[in-house]
Amino acid sequence: MTQQPRGPVDSSRTPRFAGFATFARLPRLDEVEHADVALVGVPFDSGVSYRPGARFGPSAVREASRLLRPYNPGLDVSPFERLQVADAGDIACNPFNIGEAVETLQDAAAAFDSRLVTIGGDHTIALPLLRAVAAKHGPVALLHFDAHLDTWDTYFGAEYTHGTPFRRAVEEGILDTEALSHVGIRGPLYGRRDLEEDRRLGFGILTSRDVMRMGVDEVVDALRQRIGDRPLYISVDIDVLDPAHAPGTGTPEAGGLTSRELLEILRGMAGANLVGADVVEVAPAYDHAEITSIAASHVAYDLVSLLALKEKP
Numbered sequence: 370m371t372q373q374p375r376g377p378v379d380s381s382r383t384p385r386f387a388g389f390a391t392f393a394r395l396p397r398l399d400e401v402e403h404a405d406v407a408l409v410g411v412p413f414d415s416g417v418s419y420r421p422g423a424r425f426g427p428s429a430v431r432e433a434s435r436l437l438r439p440y441n442p443g444l445d446v447s448p449f450e451r452l453q454v455a456d457a458g459d460i461a462c463n464p465f466n467i468g469e470a471v472e473t474l475q476d477a478a479a480a481f482d483s484r485l486v487t488i489g490g491d492h493t494i495a496l497p498l499l500r501a502v503a504a505k506h507g508p509v510a511l512l513h514f515d516a517h518l519d520t521w522d523t524y525f526g527a528e529y530t531h532g533t534p535f536r537r538a539v540e541e542g543i544l545d546t547e548a549l550s551h552v553g554i555r556g557p558l559y560g561r562r563d564l565e566e567d568r569r570l571g572f573g574i575l576t577s578r579d580v581m582r583m584g585v586d587e588v589v590d591a592l593r594q595r596i597g598d599r600p601l602y603i604s605v606d607i608d609v610l611d612p613a614h615a616p617g618t619g620t621p622e623a624g625g626l627t628s629r630e631l632l633e634i635l636r637g638m639a640g641a642n643l644v645g646a647d648v649v650e651v652a653p654a655y656d657h658a659e660i661t662s663i664a665a666s667h668v669a670y671d672l673v674s675l676l677a678l679k680e681k682p
């Protein structure tokens with residue numbers, strides 16, 4: 370290929386509301402020879418326990434990402450200049466067979482030679498994504514933003530659901546159990562045992578209340594200390610945000626983070642050895658004025674920026 374596109378379409382020449390939506394108006398993966406980072410959608414929500422609809426997350430986040438601009442002042446980086454970043458479209462998974470969908474996604478993710486920032490989809494998808502990452506890097510540190518633990522065992526006997534990916538991942542030995550953190554946990558549980566089992570799996574918790582009391586800087590310090598320079602995977606369930614900041618999601622819980630807090634904690638990870646990330650649980654049917662999909666698009670943009678900061682000088 371000769372003249373390959375790079376970076377977003379220029380919004381001062383082609384209105385940002387025109388044309389097909391790729392993430393941040395970036396080139397499609399099939400338009401470039403190689404991408405350092407690929408944004409990929411996983412329109413799968415057959416693992417949800419309550420409100421369905423995250424299958425429409427990828428397209429909503431792409432639409433909401435039209436307003437993103439190429440320079441990220443929060444991290445002082447122009448991610449699309451440093452790296453070739455492309456939109457790989459969606460991975461099509463069987464909505465009627467969760468086990469098959471998980472396998473399809475694992476194989477598809479493993480086949481990329483780009484780092485992936487994945488847009489879900491429900492949280493079930495984190496398991497196959499982590500498997501693919503661990504196949505390349507070995508067990509990874511996990512920074513998990515969520516209202517929910519997602520370390521429950523089974524629902525209706527099902528092992529693969531959006532409430533269980535991280536228990537499966539620990540069982541499979543694909544996580545580095547010295548460096549597992551949940552941030553933003555809150556809301557009612559089934560019992561105290563949920564917390565005990567979560568702790569036994571190796572997780573440390575910074576609750577939504579901890580974030581409020583400690584403040585962003587102290588939270589970042591604690592997380593950085595735990596993560597060190599291990600290969601790191603970041604999984605962001607958008608319901609970590611308060612329903613005021615993310616109404617469009619399947620299992621909303623009151624008392625969550627603001628989008629500002631979430632973005633600032635993410636920016637605190639600058640320089641970490643990030644190897645992959647996802648943003649999940651955007652369910653646009655419950656959204657208003659794109660509040661949730663805009664938040665998710667900014668989260669994905671900061672995740673790409675973190676990869677850009679790390680990959681090249």
Ligand SMILES: N=C(N)NCCCC(=O)O
Pocket residue numbers: 418419492517519531532606608619620650
């Ligand atoms: N991963 C998300 N968003 N939710 C998990 C909720 C599981 C439950 O209903 O108990």
Ligand SMILES: [Zn+2]
Pocket residue numbers: 515516517606608609620650
């Ligand atoms: Zn959640």
Ligand SMILES: [Zn+2]
Pocket residue numbers: 492515517519531606650
């Ligand atoms: Zn979750």
